[in-house]
Amino acid sequence: xxxxxxxxxxxxxxxxxxxxxxxxxxxxxxxxxxxxxxxxxxxxxxxxxxxxxxxxxxxxxxxxxxxxxxxxxxxxxxxxxxxxxxxxxxxxxxxxxxxxxxxxxxxxxxxxxxxxxxxxxxxxxxxxxxxxxxxxxxxxxxxx
Amino acid sequence: xxxxxxxxxxxxxxxxxxxxxxxxxxxxxxxxxxxxxxxxxxxxxxxxxxxxxxxxxxxxxxxxxxxxxxxxxxxxxxxxxxxxxxxxxxxxxxxxxxxxxxxxxxxxxxxxxxxxxxxxxxxxxxxxxxxxxxxxxxxxxxxx
DNA sequence: TATTGTTATACTCTATAACTATA
DNA sequence: TATAGTTATAGAGTATAACAATA
Numbered sequence: 001x002x003x004x005x006x007x008x009x010x011x012x013x014x015x016x017x018x019x020x021x022x023x024x025x026x027x028x029x030x031x032x033x034x035x036x037x038x039x040x041x042x043x044x045x046x047x048x049x050x051x052x053x054x055x056x057x058x059x060x061x062x063x064x065x066x067x068x069x070x071x072x073x074x075x076x077x078x079x080x081x082x083x084x085x086x087x088x089x090x091x092x093x094x095x096x097x098x099x100x101x102x103x104x105x106x107x108x109x110x111x112x113x114x115x116x117x118x119x120x121x122x123x124x125x126x127x128x129x130x131x132x133x134x135x136x137x138x139x140x141x142x143x144x
Numbered sequence: 145x146x147x148x149x150x151x152x153x154x155x156x157x158x159x160x161x162x163x164x165x166x167x168x169x170x171x172x173x174x175x176x177x178x179x180x181x182x183x184x185x186x187x188x189x190x191x192x193x194x195x196x197x198x199x200x201x202x203x204x205x206x207x208x209x210x211x212x213x214x215x216x217x218x219x220x221x222x223x224x225x226x227x228x229x230x231x232x233x234x235x236x237x238x239x240x241x242x243x244x245x246x247x248x249x250x251x252x253x254x255x256x257x258x259x260x261x262x263x264x265x266x267x268x269x270x271x272x273x274x275x276x277x278x279x280x281x282x283x284x285x286x287x288x
Numbered sequence: 289t290a291t292t293g294t295t296a297t298a299c300t301c302t303a304t305a306a307c308t309a310t311a
Numbered sequence: 312t313a314t315a316g317t318t319a320t321a322g323a324g325t326a327t328a329a330c331a332a333t334a
Contacts (some may be wrong), residue, residue, distance in 0.1 A: 001177060001273045001276050001277060003269065010261060010264060010272065011257065011261055013264070013272060013276055013279065014242065014257055014260040014261040014263070014264055015253070015260065015276075015312090016283075017260060017264075017275055017300060018172050018259075018260040018278045020165075020279050020282045020283050021164075021165040021168040021169050021172070021282075021285045022168075022169045022172065023174070024161075024165040024166075024169075024286055025165050025166045025168075025169030025170070026169070027286060028165070028166065030326075037323090037324085039325095044211075053291075053292080054293065055291080055293080061235065063325075064325070064327080065294085066223055066294070066295080066296095066325085067324065067325055068293095069225075069294060069295090070266045070269075070323090070324075071324080073250060073321095076256070077301085078271050080246070085153045086292095087302065089291090089292075089334075090202060090292095090332080090333055091291070091292040091293065092291095092293075092333090093334060105166075107309095108333075110245075110285075112162055113159040113162060115203055116158040117154060117158040117159075117160060118204065119158070119285045119286070119288065120154060120158055120161075120244075120285060123281070123285070125148055125149055125245060126293055127149065128154065128157060129145045130145075130274060130277045130278050130281060131161055131281060131282070132145050132146075132157055133274045134161075134277070134278030135157065135160050135161045135164050135278075137271050137274060138165075138168060138268065138275070140166050141263045141264060142167045142171060142193050142263065144263065172314085180292085181300085183301070183302095185294075191296085197315080197316095198315075198316065199314085199315060203322065207301090207303090207314065208302075208304080209317085210302085210303075210317075210319095211301065211302055211303070213316065213317060213318090214300090214301075214302090214317095215301085218300095221332075233315075234309080234311085234314040234315095235308095235309060235310045235314070236310090236314095236315055237309075237315075238333080246326080271328080284316090
């Protein structure tokens with residue numbers, strides 16, 4: 001590990017770090033693919049933060065309003081999401097997670113976490129400390 | 145950072161680490177989405193390793209033979225992939241990257257890397273060293 | 289007049305089934 | 312008989328355009 005990172009070394013580190021994160025992500029995402037489709041998982045994760053309107057969800061997920069409309073129809077039909085009238089705006093609606101929706105989210109996450117846990121199970125404490133520190137740095141960096 | 149990681153601490157670390165990797169991946173993937181669709185990018189990345197038959201690509205990408213057939217038709221039509229007869233097997237074909245295919249891969253990667261570079265640009269050398277060490281550990285861990 | 293949401297329609301990626309050609 | 316690949320067809324997710332209802 002160099003003591004000082006040149007511009008070029010930073011670029012190489014960025015590329016390698018991105019690559020390994022994407023490989024981790026790809027592998028983890030392959031766990032429990034039957035439970036929820038990716039776009040469904042994303043919407044449920046948004047609703048976990050609190051009640052949202054369809055237009056909010058469409059913007060947060062970068063999809064069109066009609067696409068979100070269909071996705072929400074599927075999720076409410078499956079009993080994972082609940083729909084209420086918006087008391088503030090007669091055109092709109094408020095979506096929220098049902099207990100089944102929460103359970104589905106939890107099951108998918110548990111599968112992905114189990115995969116990651118197995119990966120790091122045999123690492124020495126020193127490596128875990130390094131990963132722990134990196135996790136904190138990355139969390140800051142991605143939050144920007 | 146704890147000196148010893150309990151079973152529970154390992155599970156929590158695994159979950160948090162997975163989460164941050166998936167966030168990094170998600171953000172990086174959003175760069176340059178117009179250049180190549182995800183399934184196209186994946187196939188080009190496979191072909192970067194060398195010439196492949198359609199059946200090999202379908203297996204590697206976990207898609208059906210007809211799906212790969214369509215994807216390859218699109219890529220050859222766009223001039224990103226080249227098709228040759230397989231001298232070993234008259235039923236099959238050999239696909240390889242064209243220079244344009246290589247360029248497309250490079251452009252997408254460059255966009256993603258640029259995003260990551262910007263994220264870590266202002267970090268002190270100590271943080272970069274931590275990320276560097278974590279990158280090496282994760283690369284080992286994912287390769288298994 | 290702008291915003292929210294849905295319906296109508298079409299395009300793409302995915303799949304399975306059926307078919308041709310070769311091993 | 313099994314394998315490689317394509318074509319036919321259908322289902323799901325996405326989009327834009329057009330529409331209804333409300334702000």
